[in-house]
Amino acid sequence: MDFMLSDEQRQIRESIARICAEFGDDYWYRKDLNHEFPHEFAGAFAAAGWFGAIFPEEIGGAGLGMTEAAIIMQEVGRNGFNACSTLHMNMFGCQPIVKFGTRQQQHRFLPPIIAGTDRACFGVTEPDAGIDTTHIRTFAERKGDRYVVHGRKVWTSTAQVANKILLLTRTQRFEDSPKRSAGMTLFYADLDRSKVEVRQIEKCGRNAVDSNALFIDGLEIPVDDRIGEEGRGFQYLLHGLNSERIIVAAGILGASRYVLNKAVQYAKDRVVFGRPIGQNQSIQHPLAECWIEQQAAELMLYKGAALYDGGAECGPEVNAAKYLCAEAYFKAASRAVRTHGGMGYAKEFHVERYFRESILPLIAPVSQELVLCYVAERALGLPKSY
Numbered sequence: 001m002d003f004m005l006s007d008e009q010r011q012i013r014e015s016i017a018r019i020c021a022e023f024g025d026d027y028w029y030r031k032d033l034n035h036e037f038p039h040e041f042a043g044a045f046a047a048a049g050w051f052g053a054i055f056p057e058e059i060g061g062a063g064l065g066m067t068e069a070a071i072i073m074q075e076v077g078r079n080g081f082n083a084c085s086t087l088h089m090n091m092f093g094c095q096p097i098v099k100f101g102t103r104q105q106q107h108r109f110l111p112p113i114i115a116g117t118d119r120a121c122f123g124v125t126e127p128d129a130g131i132d133t134t135h136i137r138t139f140a141e142r143k144g145d146r147y148v149v150h151g152r153k154v155w156t157s158t159a160q161v162a163n164k165i166l167l168l169t170r171t172q173r174f175e176d177s178p179k180r181s182a183g184m185t186l187f188y189a190d191l192d193r194s195k196v197e198v199r200q201i202e203k204c205g206r207n208a209v210d211s212n213a214l215f216i217d218g219l220e221i222p223v224d225d226r227i228g229e230e231g232r233g234f235q236y237l238l239h240g241l242n243s244e245r246i247i248v249a250a251g252i253l254g255a256s257r258y259v260l261n262k263a264v265q266y267a268k269d270r271v272v273f274g275r276p277i278g279q280n281q282s283i284q285h286p287l288a289e290c291w292i293e294q295q296a297a298e299l300m301l302y303k304g305a306a307l308y309d310g311g312a313e314c315g316p317e318v319n320a321a322k323y324l325c326a327e328a329y330f331k332a333a334s335r336a337v338r339t340h341g342g343m344g345y346a347k348e349f350h351v352e353r354y355f356r357e358s359i360l361p362l363i364a365p366v367s368q369e370l371v372l373c374y375v376a377e378r379a380l381g382l383p384k385s386y
C-alpha cells in the first residue's frame with residue numbers, strides 16, 4: 001500500500017490549488033448571496049484545460065484516472081460545494097458519451113464540453129419518481145428520424161446556464177417494460193428553451209449553482225443525438241455511478257477539511273475567559289473527532305479510487321466513501337458554526353455557507369439512506385430493500 005502522492009499527482013494538486021486560490025471566500029460569498037453562476041471560476045478551469053482531465057486523449061482530454069480526479073476535486077472542494085457543482089457536469093457528467101456514444105458523437109459533443117463553450121446539465125430526477133429512477137415518466141416518442149419528448153424533471157442543476165442536457169427518458173412505459181430498469185433511453189440534446197420551460201427552485205444552500213424544475217413540451221431530438229441503444233439508458237447511467245461517488249466524495253472531503261481549518265483557526269484566535277476557546281476540551285475534542293473522521297473518510301476514498309483504477313469491483317467501497325465524506329462534511333461544518341459562537345451565524349465568517357451546503361450531500365446525488373441500502377445488500381448480502 002502506498003499512501004504517497006506521485007510527483008505528477010502532487011503537481012496536479014498544486015496546479016488546482018493555484019487556480020482555487022484566486023477565488024477566495026469573498027468571491028464565493030458574493031456568488032452564493034447573489035445566486036450568480038461562477039462563470040469566472042469555470043472559465044479559469046476551462047482555460048487551463050482541466051475540463052478535459054479524465055476524457056480520452058484522442059478527443060483532447062488528459063486521460064487521467066479516478067485517483068487523479070479525486071485529487072483534483074478534493075482541492076476544488078476547499079472552495080465549497082458551489083465550486084464542485086460548477087465543474088461537475090463538464091468535467092465528469094458526460095462520461096456516458098465517452099463510454100457509450102459513437103466516435104462521431106464523441107467528436108461532435110465532447111470538444112466543446114472540454115473547451116467550456118458548451119455547458120451541460122443532467123436531467124434524471126422527476127417529481128413523481130424520486131430516488132426510484134425506474135418510475136420516471138418523461139417519454140420520448142420516436143417519429144421518423146427524431147424523438148419528441150414530453151414530461152417533467154426536477155432539481156436539474158445548472159439548467160439556467162446550460163445549452164445542452166443529458167436527458168433520461170422512457171421510450172417504453174414502465175407498465176410495458178420487461179424489467180423495471182428496461183425501456184429507458186439516454187439523449188444528449190440541445191436544451192431548446194422554446195420547448196423546455198426552466199423554472200429555478202429557491203433552495204437552502206449552494207446558491208451560486210441553480211437547480212430547476214423543467215417542463216418539457218414537445219422537445220425534438222434527432223435520432224443521432226441518442227446515446228447508445230434505445231431502452232438501455234438506465235444501464236448506461238448505472239455504469240457511471242461508481243465514478244460519480246468518488247468525485248462527489250472527494251469534493252466534500254475537501255470542503256470538510258477547509259471548514260475544519262476555519263474552526264481551528266477561530267478556536268486559536270478567539271479569547272474568552274482570558275484564554276483561547278480552543279483550550280477548552282469541549283471545543284477541541286469535537287474538532288479532533290472531525291479530523292479523525294476525515295482521515296478515515298480519506299482512506300476509504302482513495303481505496304475506492306485505487307480499486308476503480310485497477311478495474312476491480314468497488315461499489316461498496318466508493319459508496320462507503322461517499323457516506324463517510326458526507327457525514328464528515330456535515331459534522332465539521334456544524335461544529336465550525338458552533339465553534340464560532342454567534343459569529344458562526346454571521347455570513348461574513350463564511351462557515352454558515354459551508355453548513356448550508358453540507359446538508360446537500362446527505363441527500364444528493366444519492367441519499368445516505370440509499371447508500372446504506374446498497375451496502376446492506378452488496379456488502380452484507382441482506383435482501384434488497386429498494
Ligand SMILES: Cc1cc2nc3c(=O)[nH]c(=O)nc-3n(C[C@H](O)[C@H](O)[C@H](O)COP(=O)(O)OP(=O)(O)OC[C@H]3O[C@@H](n4cnc5c(N)ncnc54)[C@H](O)[C@@H]3O)c2cc1C
Pocket residue numbers: 122123124125129130131132154155156157158203206211360363364365366367368369370373385386
Ligand atoms: C440541490 C440539488 C441538486 C440536484 N441536482 C440534480 C441534477 O442536476 N439532476 C438530477 O437529475 N437530480 C438532481 N438532484 C436530485 C437528487 O438526486 C435527488 O433529490 C435525490 O436523488 C433524492 O431523491 P428525492 O429528492 O426525490 O427523494 P425521495 O425519493 O422522495 O426520498 C425521500 C427520502 O426517503 C428516502 N427513501 C426513499 N426510498 C427509500 C428506501 N427504499 N429506503 C430508505 N430510504 C428511502 C430517501 O433516502 C430520502 O431521504 C438534486 C437535488 C438537490 C437537492
